[in-house]
Amino acid sequence: MRTRHPFAKWLAILGALHAIVACAGFFAPYDPIEQHRKNPYLPPMPLHLMDAQGHLHLRPFAYALKLRDGTFDQYKQDTSQLVPMKFFKSGAGYRLLGFLPSRIHLFGSEDARICLLGTDAYGRDQFSRLLYGGQISLLAGLLGAACTLSIGLCVGAAAGYFGGWRDDALMRIAELFLALPWLYLLFALRAFLPLSVSPLKAFFLIVAVIGAVGWARPARLVRGVVLSAKERDFVRAARGFGATDSYLLRRHILPETSSVLLTQAAILIPQYVLAEMTLSFLGLGVPEPAPSWGNLLSNLQQYSVLVSYWWMYLPALAMVPFFLGYLGLASSLQERLEPYKIERRSPGSLA
Amino acid sequence: MRFFLQRLRHACFLLFGVSILAFLFTTLAPGNYFDEMRLNPQIAPETVAALRAQYQLDRPLPVRYASWMNSVVHGQMGFSFAYNSPVAPLLFVRARNTLLLTITATLIAWGIALPLGVWSAERFGRLPDRLLSWATAALLVIPDLALALGLLVLTVRTGWFPTGGMTSLDFESLPLSGKLRDLALHMTLPVAALVLSALPLLIRHVRASVAEVLDAPFILAARGHGIPRRTLLYRYALRAAANPLISLFGFSIGALLSGSLLVEVVMSWPGLGPLLLESILSRDLYVVIDGVLLSTIFLVSGNFIADILLYWADPRIRTEGGTR
Amino acid sequence: MEVETSPSGQNMQPFLRVEKLVKCYERQNVFGSRDRLLALDGVSFAVARETTLAVVGESGSGKSTLGFCISCLEIPTSGSIWFEGRDIAVLTESERRKVRAQIQLIFQDPSNSLNPRWSVEDILLEPLNLEGKLKREETKQRAAALMTQVGLSSDMFQRSPAQLSGGQRQRLAIARALALEPKLLILDEALSALDCSVQAQIANLLIELQRTLGMTYLFITHDLAMAAHLADEIAVMNRGRVVEQGPAEKVLRHPKEEITRHLLAAMPSLDNAERPPLES
Numbered sequence: 021m022r023t024r025h026p027f028a029k030w031l032a033i034l035g036a037l038h039a040i041v042a043c044a045g046f047f048a049p050y051d052p053i054e055q056h057r058k059n060p061y062l063p064p065m066p067l068h069l070m071d072a073q074g075h076l077h078l079r080p081f082a083y084a085l086k087l088r089d090g091t092f093d094q095y096k097q098d099t100s101q102l103v104p105m106k107f108f109k110s111g112a113g114y115r116l117l118g119f120l121p122s123r124i125h126l127f128g129s130e131d132a133r134i135c136l137l138g139t140d141a142y143g144r145d146q147f148s149r150l151l152y153g154g155q156i157s158l159l160a161g162l163l164g165a166a167c168t169l170s171i172g173l174c175v176g177a178a179a180g181y182f183g184g185w186r187d188d189a190l191m192r193i194a195e196l197f198l199a200l201p202w203l204y205l206l207f208a209l210r211a212f213l214p215l216s217v218s219p220l221k222a223f224f225l226i227v228a229v230i231g232a233v234g235w236a237r238p239a240r241l242v243r244g245v246v247l248s249a250k251e252r253d254f255v256r257a258a259r260g261f262g263a264t265d266s267y268l269l270r271r272h273i274l275p276e277t278s279s280v281l282l283t284q285a286a287i288l289i290p291q292y293v294l295a296e297m298t299l300s301f302l303g304l305g306v307p308e309p310a311p312s313w314g315n316l317l318s319n320l321q322q323y324s325v326l327v328s329y330w331w332m333y334l335p336a337l338a339m340v341p342f343f344l345g346y347l348g349l350a351s352s353l354q355e356r357l358e359p360y361k362i363e364r365r366s367p368g369s370l371a
Numbered sequence: 372m373r374f375f376l377q378r379l380r381h382a383c384f385l386l387f388g389v390s391i392l393a394f395l396f397t398t399l400a401p402g403n404y405f406d407e408m409r410l411n412p413q414i415a416p417e418t419v420a421a422l423r424a425q426y427q428l429d430r431p432l433p434v435r436y437a438s439w440m441n442s443v444v445h446g447q448m449g450f451s452f453a454y455n456s457p458v459a460p461l462l463f464v465r466a467r468n469t470l471l472l473t474i475t476a477t478l479i480a481w482g483i484a485l486p487l488g489v490w491s492a493e494r495f496g497r498l499p500d501r502l503l504s505w506a507t508a509a510l511l512v513i514p515d516l517a518l519a520l521g522l523l524v525l526t527v528r529t530g531w532f533p534t535g536g537m538t539s540l541d542f543e544s545l546p547l548s549g550k551l552r553d554l555a556l557h558m559t560l561p562v563a564a565l566v567l568s569a570l571p572l573l574i575r576h577v578r579a580s581v582a583e584v585l586d587a588p589f590i591l592a593a594r595g596h597g598i599p600r601r602t603l604l605y606r607y608a609l610r611a612a613a614n615p616l617i618s619l620f621g622f623s624i625g626a627l628l629s630g631s632l633l634v635e636v637v638m639s640w641p642g643l644g645p646l647l648l649e650s651i652l653s654r655d656l657y658v659v660i661d662g663v664l665l666s667t668i669f670l671v672s673g674n675f676i677a678d679i680l681l682y683w684a685d686p687r688i689r690t691e692g693g694t695r
Numbered sequence: 696m697e698v699e700t701s702p703s704g705q706n707m708q709p710f711l712r713v714e715k716l717v718k719c720y721e722r723q724n725v726f727g728s729r730d731r732l733l734a735l736d737g738v739s740f741a742v743a744r745e746t747t748l749a750v751v752g753e754s755g756s757g758k759s760t761l762g763f764c765i766s767c768l769e770i771p772t773s774g775s776i777w778f779e780g781r782d783i784a785v786l787t788e789s790e791r792r793k794v795r796a797q798i799q800l801i802f803q804d805p806s807n808s809l810n811p812r813w814s815v816e817d818i819l820l821e822p823l824n825l826e827g828k829l830k831r832e833e834t835k836q837r838a839a840a841l842m843t844q845v846g847l848s849s850d851m852f853q854r855s856p857a858q859l860s861g862g863q864r865q866r867l868a869i870a871r872a873l874a875l876e877p878k879l880l881i882l883d884e885a886l887s888a889l890d891c892s893v894q895a896q897i898a899n900l901l902i903e904l905q906r907t908l909g910m911t912y913l914f915i916t917h918d919l920a921m922a923a924h925l926a927d928e929i930a931v932m933n934r935g936r937v938v939e940q941g942p943a944e945k946v947l948r949h950p951k952e953e954i955t956r957h958l959l960a961a962m963p964s965l966d967n968a969e970r971p972p973l974e975s
């Protein structure tokens with residue numbers, strides 16, 4: 021299926037998804053760290069338009085949950101208690117995009133909470149945590165990719181442009197990094213940094229670690245582009261007009277790397293978000309109480325949770341639309357920027 | 372022959388470099404195994420200091436590296452604080468389990484990807500191919516973590532497969548066939564997770580490479596000679612497409628190794644993964660270094676095998692003298 | 696190598712004189728071995744002021760390297776290049792930068808020598824901006840003047856090179872080379888990538904420019920027919936050396952060397968009788 025501007029379509033989809041996560045405060049009905057210890061592990065509350073008596077309501081609603089008789093953690097819907105959904109409701113305070121204070125949420129409710137994805141062990145609304153957690157995971161991925169690409173650009177450009185022993189040395193180091201299975205390297209790196217730090221510090225630590233692990237492949241690609249750009253006649257001509265090295269790099273050679281960098285970004289960002297999720301899942305990433313897609317899943321390591329509380333798995337699928345968007349973006353970028361590549365008819369590779 | 376020696380020498384340099392890199396990281400480590408002990412007011416600081424000296428944690432880096440190298444040569448590979456034993460025996464049991472998982476997953480994944488990819492390339496652009504593309508894309512966008520966890524959740528609710536570990540409690544008392552069956556049952560889930568996460572990429576690449584080769588004039592000529600379809604696909608097209616696929620093989624080993632770390636932890640498979648995680652959390656220095664090194668050895672070996680396969684498959688490399 | 700007199704018969708100090716130029720490319724491999732490529736093996740020739748010397752040879756004879764060395768883009772391994780009384784082969788980097796403005800190189804493929812992401816205006820102004828002497832208004836005026844000189848119009852300024860034809864691109868490359876008012880223009884296969892009819896147009900443009908601007912040309916080519924059309928003198932190169940040099944007529948009609956005869960025999964011609972026979 022070939023639309024005229026597939027690239028723009030994917031960019032729009034991704035932009036919308038990211039915007040929703042960025043404005044998590046607005047889209048999330050409740051505060052992510054607010055605990056309701058009396059209601060741990062509530063199951064997801066489905067929305068209805070028609071009630072048990074067959075009346076159609078204009079406003080979607082959920083049924084309040086009450087404990088099943090004889091159990092202490094099994095809930096069922098109480099069809100006598102309707103909790104209507106209120107839109108643009110005032111609720112917990114937050115800062116939109118980090119600086120605009122506001123209290124308005126897209127939806128909310130009076131009395132009982134509407135927990136679309138259920139709650140966790142401390143009664144925190146999973147839906148809100150999912151949105152806020154996305155901020156951290158996505159940001160980690162984006163910053164990590166920016167980090168890696170910066171390092172890769174510098175190293176690749178230096179190796180390709182200056183050549184000689186610098187090139188050899190840098191490429192040998194790159195080979196070392198490529199020889200390590202990257203998840204092992206990630207873990208080892210993370211290991212040798214302080215384990216229990218504040219969430220903010222942990223966040224930057226993970227970004228630095230993730231960014232430092234994967235620079236080798238982009239560096240190689242950039243080096244290739246720089247090597248061939250260096251030999252182009254317009255670079256020679258510019259040198260003939262008296263251009264310095266920095267001028268040549270800045271105005272002629274580095275612009276050639278933009279397509280490689282963009283495609284690598286589209287490939288790396290989802291990988292890095294997944295890396296953050298993995299680290300946090302195993303307790304090496306962002307610690308409680310800050311939510312991240314990874315640590316939302318970490319209690320799945322307990323057998324009891326696996327058996328009884330299946331909805332705790334749902335955050336794992338949060339990543340799927342983003343992955344899809346980035347996959348589409350990477351494919352369309354490759355088609356657009358490198359249409360002459362050998363795999364001209366393939367849907368695009370993520371290697 | 373020179374080719375092999377060159378690649379071997381290259382691999383040794385690589386491993387040497389990696390070991391130095393791993394050791395370098397330890398100097399950045401702001402904590403060590405005995406920090407917990409030090410915080411404990413009941414243990415005298417002198418005891419902690421004595422233990423540290425015993426394990427050589429206060430000696431300078433080159434000395435530590437030298438003694439670790441020495442220990443490697445003697446087959447011990449350093450010392451684990453947590454397990455209170457040389458690292459080597461610990462590692463090898465776990466490594467065997469990881470290899471079992473990874474090799475099985477590699478064989479199965481390629482065993483599925485090659486025929487599927489070739490079949491798909493043959494029908495390039497038509498409906499069956501497009502359906503497969505959609506299916507692989509759908510699989511590709513599910514993150515590995517979600518796949519592994521998802522399989523686990525499914526299993527727990529259906530009870531079809533054991534939910535963790537490598538063997539059942541009564542393993543020792545089973546007859547050989549029973550043991551094999553038990554092992555296979557326990558392996559199913561982790562192998563499935565690994566295979567499912569690797570499959571989409573492999574199928575895509577096989578399909579792309581073979582499709583490109585099928586375009587080539589020599590295939591058309593072979594068809595004109597009346598060569599049967601199956602021979603054509605496998606003996607002619609696949610061999611021509613072997614080059615990028617063998618490189619992909621080397622890459623897939625690395626990806627599967629990384630993936631196995633996560634799968635092992637999630638599914639409680641007693642491999643290198645959980646060991647590494649545990650020793651990271653408890654700062655068991657030498658286990659971490661050796662674990663990383665061992666996984667690198669596997670990766671490098673995998674690439675070495677890939678290089679040998681490439682050498683065997685592509686006559687051009689043999690004649691050109693085979694420098695990378 | 697003796698100094699030839701110019702076609703007009705005057706005895707003059709040669710404008711450009713190359714003596715025993717050697718250029719050897721070396722690459723040090725990590726494991727100790729070295730790759731050596733001897734591109735120029737003692738090249739010597741001279742060019743008289745306001746004339747055209749064609750350097751002819753097959754691919755791999757070192758012609759392009761010669762162009763790079765003379766235009767100060769490469770540093771020769773040994774030998775000298777006498778230009779305006781100085782040996783430019785042994786200059787420091789800053790001195791070389793000043794000399795480069797006076798010797799300009801026109802490359803073979805204009806789609807490679809013009810940055811496809813830049814506009815025509817940017818490409819043209821690049822040398823002037825790098826030199827930095829003129830103010831913005833003045834550079835625009837100069838750019839317009841240069842375009843007229845090569846037969847292009849100023850309303851092409853905002854286009855990209857991809858939107859120009861091959862001939863227009865090469866004209867742009869020439870205009871750009873003329874921006875710094877060079878005295879010596881090296882044409883490295885500058886006509887080889889063009890269609891036949893366009894070749895003739897550009898060749899005539901070059902002749903015209905030589906007349907009006909008083910330029911000296913070093914025309915590097917493998918095409919002896921083109922050399923015959925443009926050159927006053929011809930030097931034949933083989934394997935990094937000049938093996939024969941002399942006035943164009945003389946070299947074409949009475950070639951001394953084997954390689955020259957080969958090149959002549961390869962020239963397409965309607966009348967076979969004109970060419971001297973090949974030694975077998």
